Every structure is written in C-alpha cells, then in structure tokens.
Amino acid sequence: MPLIWIFASLLALGAVGYAMGRRRAVAVAGGDARRLHSLPNYYGLNVLLAVLVPSFGVLFAWMLMQPMLIEHSVAAGLPAVTAEHTLVMSDVRRLAEGLKTAIAQGAMSGDDMRALATGDGTIRAALAAVGVALGSEVEPVVLIAAQSYLAKTQTGDVLRTIVVITLAVAGFYWAMGQTNTAFRARNTVERAVLVMLMAAASIAILTTVGIVFSMLFETINFFGQYQIADFFFSTTWSPNFRGNSQLGILPLLWGTLYISIIALLVAVPIGLYAAIYLSEYAAAKTRAIAKPLIEVLAGIPTIVYGLFALVTVGPLLRDYFAQPMGWGESGSSVMTAGLVMGIMLIPFVSSLSDDIINAVPQTLRDGSFGLGATKSETIRQVVLPAALPGIVGAVLLAASRAIGETMIVVLGAGAAARMDLNPFEAMTTVTVKIVSQLTGDTDFAAPETLVAFALGLTLFAITLVLNVIALIIVRTYREHYE
C-alpha cells in the first residue's frame, strides 16, 4: 500500500475513532453527559490519540530504519567492500528505483524483472523506455544487489503496512474499552498535549545541537588538513583551489568587527533617540504614523540595501570624502557597508527600545516630575536606567544581525580580505567568505571548502559569547533595578 494511503487510512480511522469514542461515552452515561468524568469530546480525543500516536510513531521510525537495515544487508552481499562502497550502493539504489518504476508503469512484470540478465544491453534499453537513464551497462553484482534490494524493500513495505494498521486498530479497541463514566479522559488527553508541547520544544533545541555538531565534524575534518594555529593567527586570506592556500581568519574577523562597529555606531544612537522621541515626546498621532514607517525599514530585503550601498552611498562617499581627502579610490568600502547596515539596524534598536521604554511604569515618571525634575532629567536619570537591561538586549540583537549580515557587505564593502584601519578601503567579512568558498564547482574534501564550516563555527561561537554577555549584563542590572 503506498504511503499516502496509509496516512489517509490512519487519519480516517482516527476521525471515526473520535466520533465513536464520543458517542460511546455519551451512551455509557445513558445520554446524560453530566455523569461522565470529562466532557464527551475528551473521550473522542482519547480514542483519536490512541489510534494516531502509536501508529504514526512506528510508521516514522520504520521509514527511518528500513532503508538503513536493507542497505546494510544488501551491502554485506556485495563482494568488494571498498572505498567505492557508497558509489556502488548509489548505483544499486538507482537501478532498484528504475526497476520499480518500470514495473509500476507495466513495462515489465515482476517475473521479467527477476529473469533479467546482464551483458546484452536489455536493461538499459528497458529502463530508457520508461524514462530512467542509466550511465553505463549494469554489472552482474549490481543487478543481483538491486534485485535483492527491491525485493526486501517490497517485503518491508508490506510488513510496515500490516504493523501500522494493526497498531492503529489495536489502539482504537483499547481506547474504546477504556471509555466508561469513571475514566479520566480529560487528564489523559491533557497529558498527551503536554508531551506534544515538550516534543515541540525539544525539536528546536535538538536542531540547534544538530547544526552545531554537523559544523563541528566538518570543522574537525578541516583542522585535520590545515594547521589550527594558521587558521586563527594568520593574517593572510588567499584561498587557492590548486592547493597551498593561506586561510587566516583574522582579516575576515577584522572586517566583520569593523563593519559591525560602524553599523552599531550609526544604529544605536539614532535608534535610541528615535525611540525616546517616539515614546516620551511624540503625540499619540505622530507615534501611530511614525512607528510603522520606521518599521518599514526592517522589512526591506537586505539585497535592496546592498544595491543602495552599491549605486548611491558608495560612489557618494568616494567622490565627496575619500577622493578629496586622499583616503582612497575604492567605491566599495567599510564605511559604505557600515553606514547602510546601520540604517538597516535602526528599526531593530528603535522599535524594541520604544516598547521597553513604554513598559517603564508611569508611576516612576510621576515620582520624578513630582520632585521637580524636567522631562529630560526624568528620561535620563529614571526612565533610561530602568529600561537599560532591555535596551542592552536590543543593541545586542542588532549586533548579532550586523555580524551575520552578508548581502550589504558583498555589495557595499566588496570581497577583498584585508586588514586595514582606513574605513574607506574595501574589506570583507566572514559571512561573505563562507558564501564564496561554498559556491561554484567545489570539492567538498578540500580545505578551501571545508574552511567555510570552520568560519561558520567561529561566527557561531562569537554570537554565542555575545548573547551570553548580554544575558549577564541584563541579569546584573535586573538584580540592581527590579
């Protein structure tokens, strides 16, 4: 039975279970729902869960396990288990898929398939006829392996269907048997909901762990081929796909930090002042118009900001500042990217800070006014200190955005890895280099490609440290203030 049909029948059985469980509960109570422990819906839901949860659980586990087990047993039958093992296995899989398609389309029967022989080109011809192209003539071992692969898969699928449907039906009868007036269906259903909520939370956490580990393995791979000290302390970045590359992270880190700092120098004061104006001084009407307008900035795709940097800000800075002052000739520069990125970050700082400043209780302001403080004294000495933990959080959020930004840097600051103090020179960041090392025709075993993972992991570590610092700051101040 195809997968979609299994899904459909499980869902249908669940729906039927819900309706029957509900009806049965009402019937057991003699038509008077007040005699039941829980509302009739809960009895229905209990049956629904008993049908779906175990069967879907087994189904997914089966779908994960079956290919692994079959591949293992088929691979054991292959004579030469060598470094090309994975290549041979992928041939086997492709051939098995092809044969399956051919049978499904009626081009050959199951017996035909089992009777196939190699060496006369019939397989290629037969499969080409149903739209499956094979690169070369099939070797006998591969054909045997593919036939066994196909057979085992089919047996597995049948078994899967039987097991899953049996489980669902068993769950149905079990839950129906439970349904009586004393059964605490509500508590059972709520416990199931709790488990689902926990599962959702753990998926988010496990994914993060998974990402870190996948990066970690590739990074370890990279450091097997490249000196760890050279990566962290070399000041030269010159990858060379013919080998002999110098992959020092320092110029990239310098570019990242330089651009981020300029961006924050632009975004934090402007964003904070905007927030103070909007939350403390602006009339309600002005605020209602201005706040969404500022937030529009956050909705502009960064590639558009990048274009703005490339065609407007970059040439402007070059023609009116860099060239007349003799600071450089480059159209793309750290300054360009920093300024434009700063503008992009303004709404992050202002919108969050505005909400935080608004959350400061009015009684604090009244207290300050009541002592004869002016509005600006109140804001500086009472409102901002009270809002500080949140503002720090907003700034650090903006900082992580700045560090992770790519498009504005590519178009605004260029792609030249360089360590320089002159803000009108082209430089580049870690993220840009991750992209450029992974795009194009690359060899995933070469250090020039693997370095991208090391760069990514370093970036992740930096933002992690930033977040931890933010947490610590917020916590100390909170102890101090609230």
Added chain:
Amino acid sequence: MKDHLSVECEAILQPKIAARDVQVHYGETHAIKDVSVDIADNTVTAFIGPSGCGKSTFLRCINRMNDTIGICRVRGDIKLDGEDIYDKAVDPVQLRAKVGMVFQKPNPFPKSIYDNVAYGPKIHGLARNKTELDEIVENALRRAALWDEAKDRLNQPGTGLSGGQQQRLCIARAVATAPEVLLMDEPCSALDPIATAQVEELIDELRQNYCVVIVTHSMQQAARVSQRTAFFHLGNLVEFGDTGQVFTNPQDKRTESYITGRIG
C-alpha cells in the same frame, strides 16, 4: 453657613494655599466644579470623598501635575503664598520642587536608597559638595523615620525595601528637596496596618515643618491625622472645616450620609 465661614476665617489668618473657583475638565468631563478652599500652613488637611469625586484631581492641581496629562484643562485661581501658580511666569518644574508629592503606590526609582533621596537635591543643586549631600540625605531619612533601618544599606536598591519602608523612602525623597507643601495621594492605600500606622505617625510629625495635604479613602485615617477636612462629592467641595466638627457635626446632608456610610 455664615457662622461656618467666619470660623474658617479665624482659623486661617494667612492661608498657605488659596484656591478660588477652580474648574478642571478632562476632555468632555467636568471633574472639578467651582472649588474654593484655603489651606493653612503647619496643618494636615485631609480630602475625603467617594471614588471619582475629584479629590485626587484637585490635589494634582496644586503642584500642576495635571499639566502632564494632555487633555486636562484647569481654570480658576490657585495661590501659593499669595502667588498664582498658574501664572505664565511660574515654571511648573520649580513649583513641584516647592510642592512635593507622595503617590498612592510606593514608586522608588530603580536606584540605590541613597540615590533615591539624593535625586531631588542633585537636580536642584541644593548641595555644594558630597558632605552636604550626605547630610541632606541623612536628615531626610531621619525625618521620614527610615534612617535607623536604612543607614547600613544606603547603597542597596530602594526597590528591595518592604512596602512601608518604600513609602517612607518616597516621603524622604520628597522631603529632601526642602518643599514647603507636601501632597499625599492616598499614601497608605497599598500598605498593611502596621506600615500605615508608621506612616500616619510620620505625617503628624511632618506637620511641624510642612503644610500637608492628604487624600484618603479611609475616614478613620482622616480623623486620626488631620486637623482640617474637606469633603468632595461629584466634583464639588461640599464641606470644609475642622476635622472634629466635620466628623461629629456635619453641616451638609451629603457629608453626613458619607460619614455614616450611606453613600460612597
């Protein structure tokens, strides 16, 4: 009614605060109607009345806190020491330094106890150096009967104090700016009975140096701490006189009903 007025004139030879025909509008709502009242120095004057009667609104007219509310308009005449506080020449910020305020809910700033009290003096430049500031802070805390409890923890956050201590900190904060008038807007409504007793005792002591005006929901409290009582009802000042007289021999039917618990 004539007798009553003459008694009043005797009691207040030179009123600290003199309000005449004060009207307050919140947008469309007419919150205060024709209120005229004379408040004497070195006295505790209590404003009582049911919720929404305008007593807090009137209190907030005296230090122009109503200015911070956009839709609020105040008309009429309020004189502090014979000077019109709604005159254009008067800076409301300066006025509020002279007329301190304590709020319903204790609202210490998110700063240390010391900085809370030093806030006003620092803003108004009352201290020439650190020693003087220390003195002002100590005096204010002593006046608010908080010094003994707070002297060893001046650098700890004011928000870490108990509710009653927080309210006394707010009183100390108001006292530190050397005001002439202290306005208290239901200062004990968020406190337990013991803290309330401490604050009430404090209010009685503060009378020596300040003109105190207190808004309260509790008639017992008004009877305990005040010398003069004003009864507000639906935005009108119904009755104003010596506390003892208002509570034992009210002139107006509405006052009597309120005090005996029939309205409010």
